[in-house]
Amino acid sequence: xEEVCDIGNIKFSAVSAGIKGEGLDLGLALFExxxxxxxxxxxxxxxxxxxxxxxxxxxxxIRALFVTSGCANAATGKEGIEDLKRxxxxxxxxxxxxxxxxxxxxxxxxxxxxxxxxxxDSIPFLVDNADPSKLEDFAYAMMTTDTYPKVLKRTFxxxxxxxxLGVAKGAGMINPKLATMLCFLFTxxxxxxxxxxxxxxxxxxxxxEKITVDSETSTNDTVMLFxxxxxxxxxAYSIFTETLKDLMRELALLIVxxxxxxxxxxxxxxxxxxxxxxxxxxxxxxxxxxxxKCAFFGNDPNWGRIIAAVGDTDITIRPERISIxxxxxxxxKGGVETPFDEDELKRKLTSKEVEVEIDLGLxxxxxxxxxxxxxxxxxxxxxxxxx
Amino acid sequence: xEEVCDIGNIKFSAVSAGIKGEGLDLGLALFExxxxxxxxxxxxxxxxxxxxxxxxxxxxxIRALFVTSGCANAATGKEGIEDLKRxxxxxxxxxxxxxxxxxxxxxxxxxxxxxxxxxxDSIPFLVDNADPSKLEDFAYAMMTTDTYPKVLKRTFxxxxxxxxLGVAKGAGMINPKLATMLCFLFTxxxxxxxxxxxxxxxxxxxxxEKITVDSETSTNDTVMLFxxxxxxxxxAYSIFTETLKDLMRELALLIVxxxxxxxxxxxxxxxxxxxxxxxxxxxxxxxxxxxxKCAFFGNDPNWGRIIAAVGDTDITIRPERISIxxxxxxxxKGGVETPFDEDELKRKLTSKEVEVEIDLGLxxxxxxxxxxxxxxxxxxxxxxxxx
Numbered sequence: 001x002e003e004v005c006d007i008g009n010i011k012f013s014a015v016s017a018g019i020k021g022e023g024l025d026l027g028l029a030l031f032e033x034x035x036x037x038x039x040x041x042x043x044x045x046x047x048x049x050x051x052x053x054x055x056x057x058x059x060x061x062i063r064a065l066f067v068t069s070g071c072a073n074a075a076t077g078k079e080g081i082e083d084l085k086r087x088x089x090x091x092x093x094x095x096x097x098x099x100x101x102x103x104x105x106x107x108x109x110x111x112x113x114x115x116x117x118x119x120x121d122s123i124p125f126l127v128d129n130a131d132p133s134k135l136e137d138f139a140y141a142m143m144t145t146d147t148y149p150k151v152l153k154r155t156f157x158x159x160x161x162x163x164x165l166g167v168a169k170g171a172g173m174i175n176p177k178l179a180t181m182l183c184f185l186f187t188x189x190x191x192x193x194x195x196x197x198x199x200x201x202x203x204x205x206x207x208x209e210k211i212t213v214d215s216e217t218s219t220n221d222t223v224m225l226f227x228x229x230x231x232x233x234x235x236a237y238s239i240f241t242e243t244l245k246d247l248m249r250e251l252a253l254l255i256v257x258x259x260x261x262x263x264x265x266x267x268x269x270x271x272x273x274x275x276x277x278x279x280x281x282x283x284x285x286x287x288x289x290x291x292x293k294c295a296f297f298g299n300d301p302n303w304g305r306i307i308a309a310v311g312d313t314d315i316t317i318r319p320e321r322i323s324i325x326x327x328x329x330x331x332x333k334g335g336v337e338t339p340f341d342e343d344e345l346k347r348k349l350t351s352k353e354v355e356v357e358i359d360l361g362l363x364x365x366x367x368x369x370x371x372x373x374x375x376x377x378x379x380x381x382x383x384x385x386x387x
Numbered sequence: 388x389e390e391v392c393d394i395g396n397i398k399f400s401a402v403s404a405g406i407k408g409e410g411l412d413l414g415l416a417l418f419e420x421x422x423x424x425x426x427x428x429x430x431x432x433x434x435x436x437x438x439x440x441x442x443x444x445x446x447x448x449i450r451a452l453f454v455t456s457g458c459a460n461a462a463t464g465k466e467g468i469e470d471l472k473r474x475x476x477x478x479x480x481x482x483x484x485x486x487x488x489x490x491x492x493x494x495x496x497x498x499x500x501x502x503x504x505x506x507x508d509s510i511p512f513l514v515d516n517a518d519p520s521k522l523e524d525f526a527y528a529m530m531t532t533d534t535y536p537k538v539l540k541r542t543f544x545x546x547x548x549x550x551x552l553g554v555a556k557g558a559g560m561i562n563p564k565l566a567t568m569l570c571f572l573f574t575x576x577x578x579x580x581x582x583x584x585x586x587x588x589x590x591x592x593x594x595x596e597k598i599t600v601d602s603e604t605s606t607n608d609t610v611m612l613f614x615x616x617x618x619x620x621x622x623a624y625s626i627f628t629e630t631l632k633d634l635m636r637e638l639a640l641l642i643v644x645x646x647x648x649x650x651x652x653x654x655x656x657x658x659x660x661x662x663x664x665x666x667x668x669x670x671x672x673x674x675x676x677x678x679x680k681c682a683f684f685g686n687d688p689n690w691g692r693i694i695a696a697v698g699d700t701d702i703t704i705r706p707e708r709i710s711i712x713x714x715x716x717x718x719x720k721g722g723v724e725t726p727f728d729e730d731e732l733k734r735k736l737t738s739k740e741v742e743v744e745i746d747l748g749l750x751x752x753x754x755x756x757x758x759x760x761x762x763x764x765x766x767x768x769x770x771x772x773x774x
Contacts, residue, residue, distance in 0.1 A: 044695060045699070045700075045703070046695055046697065046704075046706050046722075047698075074691065074695070075691055075694045075695075075722055075723060076723055077706075077707060077721060077723040079723065080723075110691025110692065110694065111694070111719065111723070172678065214677045214678065215675075216678050216692075216695070216696075217698075217699045218695065219691075219694075289603060290677065290761075290769070291559065291560060291603050294765070294770045295769065295770065297770045298771050302496075304498035305603075307433055307498070307606075308431060308461070308462075308603070308605065309603075310433065311432035311604075311606065312432070313432075319462070319464075320464060332462070332498065334464060335462055335464050336463055336464040336466065336467075336498070337499065374677075375766060375770075376763050378681070378766075379684065379762060379763050379766060381681075382677070382682065382685070383681045383687070383762075
């Protein structure tokens with residue numbers, strides 16, 4: 001774990017509020033001064049209550065973000081949103097925060113209501129104990145099946161030294177389309193919503209949208225950037241955006257590396273497509289193939305399953321032009337097997353990160369995606385998650 | 388196993404030709420008189436060599452069908468098709484069959500060439516030992532990860548008593564779009580290609596296209612109907628088509644019940660859609676959800692994962708109109724949880740066949756599909772299939 005530095009006017013805390021049975025399950029990010037935020041959310045048509053709620057606060061400045069784990073507050077209807085309104089009121093009564101300065105985010109079991117009394121009871125403790133150094137506690141409070149907290153931090157210089165803190169959680173139901181699971185990015189670099197919205201979206205496409213664990217798009221996917229509204233420090237703008245982009249990409253990789261039950265990350269790169277969209281569709285199809293993912297769990301360079309997945313989309317292909325490399329070793333060329341040292345390749349596949357490259361031989365577009373293998377432990381975790 | 392009756396002029400045999408290491412792996416259906424056939428094939432853009440080969444023989448009459456298991460002869464390029472031509476020549480030299488009267492079908496590992504010398508060597512034995520009673524041997528020779536042979540037989544009456552024999556194999560890479568894995572139907576009911584093509588396609592849509600094990604469309608999916616060309620016995624036409632349709636549906640269910648590693652069949656029915664296409668897209672999305680399939684393995688009525696899958700397509704939905712029943716018990720109504728006896732439902736889910744009904748509340752169209760749960764054994768089988 002990398003050491004986490006602080007942004008002075010953002011404090012964090014976490015508590016076990018009894019939402020998930022045991023462990024930290026309620027986190028707070030408290031902003032000493034009002035911060036702007038940009039949120040990107042799941043494309044699933046069933047959206048968690050906190051997403052509906054956050055959309056109404058877009059463009060406003062906020063002072064607090066409460067995160068719960070163990071209950072997704074999704075598929076809870078109008079009542080789920082009412083719960084958040086009541087909670088904001090209760091929090092406002094017990095603290096100096098105003099109702100419309102409070103954001104929420106949840107992750108956990110879909111279809112269950114939040115225990116709002118329990119949560120409200122924990123708020124004064126959370127507020128009183130918040131501290132800039134407690135980001136890791138906050139990260140723990142977001143975890144469900146994650147095996148480690150995901151916290152990253154970068155600093156860079158402009159008129160002064162700025163920081164970006166990033167925190168994320170995975171680890172199943174991961175197939176972000178225009179966002180991710182829960183991920184929060186905090187910076188003291190001053191910004192403007194209208195300037196940052198488009199770059200932020202683009203960085204999501206290059207990071208969280210390029211990972212998938214199980215091709216399941218969650219109801220709760222949320223990525224939010226928090227920043228103080230203000231004059232942009234032009235001198236540091238490009239280093240800020242580069243740093244943010246890098247940090248988001250690294251957080252995405254942390255999520256996929258901690259994918260449920262995963263023993264390895266598979267890097268799938270489709271080259272030689274006519275369009276980037278075509279390359280993307282084929283890369284995603286391979287990444288959701290349970291047969292391909294099981295083969296990698298077994299360290300089996302079963303390229304036949306890869307080419308079968310390539311053929312199973314609406315994209316026109318020329319089988320006789322396809323070549324496939326696994327860990328840099330050519331296994332198929334012209335659509336058919338090429339001689340390779342299978343024992344050596346099996347050994348290479350025991351690595352924690354493996355590379356697969358497919359060349360369609362049709363054009364110049366490419367797309368890459370990161371996924372995991374499919375293992376006994378994925379089945380175990382998901383056959384017993386609620387009980 | 389139901390007793391298999393015979394069609395006098397169709398003989399079967401099987402042998403262990405050494406294609407798959409052990410067990411029967413080469414089967415023959417030998418027609419004493421020339422038979423017509425109708426074939427439907429995979430929509431995967433990577434198609435097995437036998438499919439390219441069979442398409443060239445469409446409309447002709449044939450005398451023999453050779454089936455191999457252990458090697459799919461797919462992604463083998465022009466050489467894969469040349470192999471079949473050479474094999475037909477070798478068979479013709481050693482038997483009384485003509486080259487263009489011979490059909491092939493293969494199933495097994497993708498990307499490997501057929502051992503045609505081994506196969507040719509076994510042909511005289513196969514032909515000499517063919518017998519109308521040996522359909523089950525033929526069924527065994529088609530098996531890969533199947534745990535039992537799939538053979539069904541029906542008789543019905545017209546001017547005389549006719550029979551339909553059906554034989555199929557699963558059990559992974561099952562997501563037939565316009566056909567299935569290998570399935571062969573033999574009848575002595577006389578027919579005409581142009582009359583039977585459309586009904587046959589329709590019955591495929593109602594049978595093999597409604598099952599999925601792992602949402603993986605194979606390179607080799609093939610379903611073929613063999614019949615003697617002749618004047619249709621009008622009196623028996625409707626009983627023939629009903630019987631054929633029933634038999635195909637039952638064979639499809641046999642395949643899904645024997646899905647790789649499956650402990651149960653999940654019957655997913657989507658009602659209340661605006662169009663059948665919309666109902667189908669949602670039903671298929673649920674059926675390919677690894678999270679839903681793992682939950683059923685764990686007997687967990689986790690309806691939140693089902694509604695999340697419903698939301699993860701391009702179909703417009705109204706979350707507040709969705710209701711879900713599992714084993715007849717309402718678990719969600721108006722898009723939110725409705726009180727239900729979870730312990731009782733968990734007990735019901737230990738059944739070998741479970742029903743899930745989703746009502747979208749938008750229209751009158753519906754679609755149903757059968758799938759399996761996702762288990763440790765699926766992972767085990769597919770992490771080690773080639774080795």
